[in-house]
Amino acid sequence: xxxxxxxxxxxxxxxxxxxxxxxxxxxxxxxxxxxxxxxxxxx
Numbered sequence: 001x002x003x004x005x006x007x008x009x010x011x012x013x014x015x016x017x018x019x020x021x022x023x024x025x026x027x028x029x030x031x032x033x034x035x036x037x038x039x040x041x042x043x
Protein backbone atom coordinates (compact mmCIF):
# COMPACT_ATOMS: atom_id res chain seq x y z
CA UNK A 1 0.00 0.00 0.00
CA UNK A 2 2.82 2.40 0.85
CA UNK A 3 4.62 1.74 -2.46
CA UNK A 4 1.41 2.43 -4.39
CA UNK A 5 1.00 5.76 -2.58
CA UNK A 6 4.56 6.78 -3.44
CA UNK A 7 4.05 5.84 -7.10
CA UNK A 8 0.80 7.80 -7.33
CA UNK A 9 2.31 10.88 -5.68
CA UNK A 10 5.36 10.73 -7.94
CA UNK A 11 3.12 10.52 -11.00
CA UNK A 12 1.02 13.47 -9.81
CA UNK A 13 4.11 15.62 -9.24
CA UNK A 14 5.51 14.67 -12.66
CA UNK A 15 2.28 15.68 -14.39
CA UNK A 16 2.15 18.96 -12.52
CA UNK A 17 5.75 19.73 -13.50
CA UNK A 18 5.05 19.02 -17.18
CA UNK A 19 2.07 21.36 -17.17
CA UNK A 20 4.13 24.08 -15.51
CA UNK A 21 6.98 23.78 -18.00
CA UNK A 22 4.52 23.82 -20.90
CA UNK A 23 2.89 26.96 -19.54
CA UNK A 24 6.23 28.71 -19.15
CA UNK A 25 7.13 27.76 -22.72
CA UNK A 26 3.91 29.28 -24.01
CA UNK A 27 4.52 32.46 -22.01
CA UNK A 28 8.05 32.82 -23.37
CA UNK A 29 6.85 32.22 -26.93
CA UNK A 30 4.12 34.81 -26.51
CA UNK A 31 6.60 37.37 -25.18
CA UNK A 32 8.94 36.65 -28.09
CA UNK A 33 6.14 37.18 -30.59
CA UNK A 34 5.23 40.48 -28.96
CA UNK A 35 8.83 41.70 -29.15
CA UNK A 36 9.07 40.66 -32.79
CA UNK A 37 5.84 42.49 -33.70
CA UNK A 38 7.02 45.62 -31.91
CA UNK A 39 10.37 45.48 -33.71
CA UNK A 40 8.64 45.12 -37.09
CA UNK A 41 6.40 48.11 -36.38
CA UNK A 42 9.43 50.23 -35.42
CA UNK A 43 11.13 49.67 -38.78
